[in-house]
Amino acid sequence: MVTRQFEGKQQASDYQKFRFDPSQEIIDLIFSYVDERFPKLSEFAVDAGCGTGQNTRVLAPYFKKVLGIDISEAQIEEAKKATRSPNVTYRVCPAEEVPVGDTSVDLLTASIAAHWFTIEKFLKEVDRILKPGGCLAIFTYLPSMEVHYKDCSEQMTQVFAEVGDSLVPYEHEKIYHLKNGCKEMYESIPYPDKRRIENIVTKFPMPLSGLMGLIQTFPEVQIFLKTKPEEAKEMLRTAEERFLRLMGTSSSETEVEVWLQNVLILASKPQ
Secondary structure, eight states, rough: OOOOOOOOOHHHHHHHSOOOOOHHHHHHHHHHHHHHOOOOOEEEEEEEEEETTTHHHHHGGGSSSEEEEESSSSHHHHHHHHOOOTEEEEEEETTSOOSSSSSSSEEEEEEEEGGSSHHHHHHHHHHHHHHHHHEEEEEEEOSEEEEOOOHHHHHHHHHHHHHHHGGGGOOOOOHHHTTTTTHHHHHHHHOEEEOOOOOEEEEEEEHHHHHEEEEEHHHHHHHHHSSHHHHHHHHHHHHHHHHHHTTOOOTTEEEEEEEEEEEEEEEEOOO
C-alpha cells in the first residue's frame, strides 16, 4: 500500500526551505563504493522518493541524466522550481513503479524516503531497472537529533526529545524502520555485495527559526496540527520559548547546530 505523508503545497514549500541537503561525506561514500566496482557508471541515475529534490540536484554533476520521482505532485512542483540543471527531470509516480526500461539505471538512490516504500515491491523494481553492476544507495538520518548551543546542548537536546515524545501518538508505523536504523530493509536486499554504514554524524548550523521550521515539516506535526490544532500550536510555541530561554536570547534568528546520526545502505546488483 502506498503511503502518502507529504501531499500539501505548504508542507512541500516548507520541506524545500527547511530540509537538509545530503552531506558531502555521504555523497563521497556513495561514489567511492560505486567507483570501486564500476567507475564507468555515469549515464543515468534515479532518485526515488525525491521530495523537493535536495538529493536529486546533488546527483546532477555525476550523470548525463537524472530522474527524480515522488508520489506527491506538490513535492515535485517544488523540486522543479528549485532545479536549474538541464539534465535533471522529474515525474510523479510511486517508487515501486519507476517509468524507465529494464536494466537502464546505473545508480538508484533514496534519501530519507525508503521507509515509506513497500519494500518488497520496491526492491523488485530496483532489480528490474538496475544495470548489471548497478548500485543502490539508501540513506537517512535517524529521529534522535541533537541540538547544540554553547554550554546548554544537553538541555536543548532534551527539549527536542520531549517534542518527539509528544508526537509519538501521531507516528506512522513505518517510522519503526528509522528507529531501528533500517536494519530489516538492509536484510531484505537480496544482493551479496552490500554494506550498512552507521554512525555517520553530520552537523548543520541554522537559526533556531530554521529548526522550528524543520520540526513543522515532520508528518507527525502535520497530523497533530490537523487533529488538535490548538494543542499542536501550543506545543510548538512552548518548545521555541524553552529553546530561547535556555539560549538566553529573545531572537529566533540566533544560530544553533543540529547534529544528525545517519545510516547509509549500499548494494550492487550482480553482473
